[in-house]
Amino acid sequence: MAVTLDQTIAQKQHTFLSRMFSSQTFWVVIAVILACVFLSFATDAFATSKNLYNITRNVTFVAIVALGMTFVIITGGIDLSVGSVLCLCSMVLAVTMHAGYSIEIGILASVVTALVIGGFNGVLIAYLGFPPFVVTLGMLSIARSLAMVASNNTVVFQFGPDHDKLLALGGGAWVFGIANPVLYMIILALITGFILRWTKFGRHIFAIGGNEHAATLTGVPVKQIKVAVYMISALSAGIAGIIQTGWLGAVTTNLGTGMELQVIAATVIGGANLAGGVGTAFGAIVGAALIEVIRNSLGLLGINAFWQGTFIGGAILLAVLFDRIRNFRRSD
Amino acid sequence: MAVLELTNISKHFGAIQAVNDVSLAIEPGQVVGLMGDNGAGKSTLVKMIAGNFPPSHGTMRMDDRELILHKPAEARQHGIEIVHQDLALCNNLTAAANVYLGRELRRGVGPFRILDYAAMYKRAGQLFAELKSETRPRDLVKQMSGGQRQAVAIARTMLSQAKIVLMDEPTAAISVRQVAEVLNLIRHLRDQGIAVVLISHRMPDVFDVADRVIVMRRGRKVADKQIASSSPEEVTGLITGAIEQAA
Numbered sequence: 001m002a003v004t005l006d007q008t009i010a011q012k013q014h015t016f017l018s019r020m021f022s023s024q025t026f027w028v029v030i031a032v033i034l035a036c037v038f039l040s041f042a043t044d045a046f047a048t049s050k051n052l053y054n055i056t057r058n059v060t061f062v063a064i065v066a067l068g069m070t071f072v073i074i075t076g077g078i079d080l081s082v083g084s085v086l087c088l089c090s091m092v093l094a095v096t097m098h099a100g101y102s103i104e105i106g107i108l109a110s111v112v113t114a115l116v117i118g119g120f121n122g123v124l125i126a127y128l129g130f131p132p133f134v135v136t137l138g139m140l141s142i143a144r145s146l147a148m149v150a151s152n153n154t155v156v157f158q159f160g161p162d163h164d165k166l167l168a169l170g171g172g173a174w175v176f177g178i179a180n181p182v183l184y185m186i187i188l189a190l191i192t193g194f195i196l197r198w199t200k201f202g203r204h205i206f207a208i209g210g211n212e213h214a215a216t217l218t219g220v221p222v223k224q225i226k227v228a229v230y231m232i233s234a235l236s237a238g239i240a241g242i243i244q245t246g247w248l249g250a251v252t253t254n255l256g257t258g259m260e261l262q263v264i265a266a267t268v269i270g271g272a273n274l275a276g277g278v279g280t281a282f283g284a285i286v287g288a289a290l291i292e293v294i295r296n297s298l299g300l301l302g303i304n305a306f307w308q309g310t311f312i313g314g315a316i317l318l319a320v321l322f323d324r325i326r327n328f329r330r331s332d
Numbered sequence: 333m334a335v336l337e338l339t340n341i342s343k344h345f346g347a348i349q350a351v352n353d354v355s356l357a358i359e360p361g362q363v364v365g366l367m368g369d370n371g372a373g374k375s376t377l378v379k380m381i382a383g384n385f386p387p388s389h390g391t392m393r394m395d396d397r398e399l400i401l402h403k404p405a406e407a408r409q410h411g412i413e414i415v416h417q418d419l420a421l422c423n424n425l426t427a428a429a430n431v432y433l434g435r436e437l438r439r440g441v442g443p444f445r446i447l448d449y450a451a452m453y454k455r456a457g458q459l460f461a462e463l464k465s466e467t468r469p470r471d472l473v474k475q476m477s478g479g480q481r482q483a484v485a486i487a488r489t490m491l492s493q494a495k496i497v498l499m500d501e502p503t504a505a506i507s508v509r510q511v512a513e514v515l516n517l518i519r520h521l522r523d524q525g526i527a528v529v530l531i532s533h534r535m536p537d538v539f540d541v542a543d544r545v546i547v548m549r550r551g552r553k554v555a556d557k558q559i560a561s562s563s564p565e566e567v568t569g570l571i572t573g574a575i576e577q578a579a
Contacts, residue, residue: 008466009457198446200436203425207433210422217420218434218488219405277424 024271025283060181063288066266068236071229076276077132081139082237083259089241091147094156094251103162114238122227157250170246192281209276269319341390350376352551365538368548383407413489417500428456428469459487479510
């Protein structure tokens with residue numbers, strides 16, 4: 001039987017399964033599951049509810065920021081300032097509440113700070129053509145310094161009249177004993193996934209990462225979208241900062257130091273491509289989870305903590321190696 | 333009646349006179365080959381029609397109304413579609429996503445509107461079928477051949493009721509078989525009554541598919557004649573300057 005043109009056009013080249021097996025995220029999920037199964041048998045301490053509670057909660061801060069970073073990385077940009085922005089937003093919240101304002105005003109001040117910083121980064125990058133690396137590197141320095149200025153480099157651990165509300169917000173477990181930060185992470189991941197897959201904005205983000213010139217020529221508002229993604233990234237850092245403040249119950253000016261590298265590592269392990277055009281919300285979460293499981297397991301297995309960096313670095317290289325192997329096969 | 337009419341169009345960038353006093357009219361359903369050496373002013377002319385920048389002098393009229401363009405999006409609203417030389421495709425997106433780039437279909441109400449994947453796949457598939465191109469809407473553009481990529485870029489121009497399609501070097505850097513495909517796509521557009529301006533260096537393509545040829549040299553129009561009454565030798569002479577002005 002001859003194959004007609006219509007049949008050829010209607011044909012789906014990839015089934016759901018083939019697509020899944022060819023995705024880096026899928027293999028990272030497998031790695032996380034295997035690691036968890038192995039650790040459950042190898043150590044008594046891993047599969048306890050206390051340890052799992054700790055792991056899930058530790059994952060969330062990196063994961064939430066990684067969700068925002070995913071937007072930036074899909075456009076082909078990078079945001080190195082997230083760790084410092086997290087610290088600054090925590091500090092703005094802490095200082096505002098310490099001064100006697102309510103938690104609502106504290107959170108509002110914190111969110112506005114994040115959006116202003118993200119907008120500043122975005123405008124320099126999109127409208128003035130600064131390289132994202134340089135702008136956000138500068139902001140990394142500026143935001144942390146502002147946090148020191150805001151707090152006079154002290155530790156803030158008293159949050160005024162709404163002190164208990166803030167601690168409950170970050171440290172509580174309101175639904176089924178799941179730590180609150182985990183709930184926030186899940187909600188934010190669902191929102192991120194929805195935006196990336198189902199909205200015009202999400203589609204345009206991928207287009208910019210794939211071919212910015214083409215996006216411009218076809219009428220995509222490239223500059224506005226770029227500003228928006230840096231605002232989203234800063235906002236995610238701000239949200240993580242607010243939650244982390246409530247969880248820790250104290251803010252120091254070295255909060256989130258070096259976090260940008262963990263966040264970028266999480267997105268890359270989860271399948272995002274630093275060259276742009278590729279990335280998922282689920283990948284960001286899974287990447288963050290793999291990093292945390294590695295860290296946790298090294299401790300439980302009694303391996304010297306100095307080895308942590310080696311294992312996490314190895315995981316980054318391994319994840320990207322899979323991607324390279326797939327590309328080699330395709331180009332043959 | 334001409335779909336697009338340029339009258340005494342000039343463009344200078346500082347002291348450089350890129351396009352000098354060019355007048356021309358393009359009829360519906362006509363394929364016009366626009367030829368000239370590098371720097372002859374072809375691209376500048378096309379960019380003015382595409383709305384990238386306004387002419388320094390002269391007027392453009394479309395369907396007998398004056399046409400003033402401030403940006404490319406306005407040209408598109410007037411039914412002027414461009415197929416860019418590099419095709420302006422995103423490799424990481426599907427064929428359908430590329431066809432609809434910048435004018436995605438959505439469903440839902442008010443602010444709650446989501447991308448309508450099904451409708452975009454369906455319409456893109458119809459367009460590829462119309463173009464007789466074996467291009468699957470769900471495939472990533474990354475994996476496509478040069479001819480398929482051309483089909484995606486051309487399908488874009490068929491989304492709305494285009495009146496005129498400008499194609500910038502569509503047959504450069506693709507294989508012989510794909511060139512034949514692209515020329516067929518051009519004929520297909522013409523058969524639908526769309527005017528096509530084909531900017532090309534390739535003499536055989538222009539003589540194969542065009543009804544008329546316009547030759548530019550150093551910013552001036554030096555020839556504008558029916559393909560039937562010209563020859564590749566004459567056009568080559570006009571492009572290089574061996575022949576000063578068409579007879």
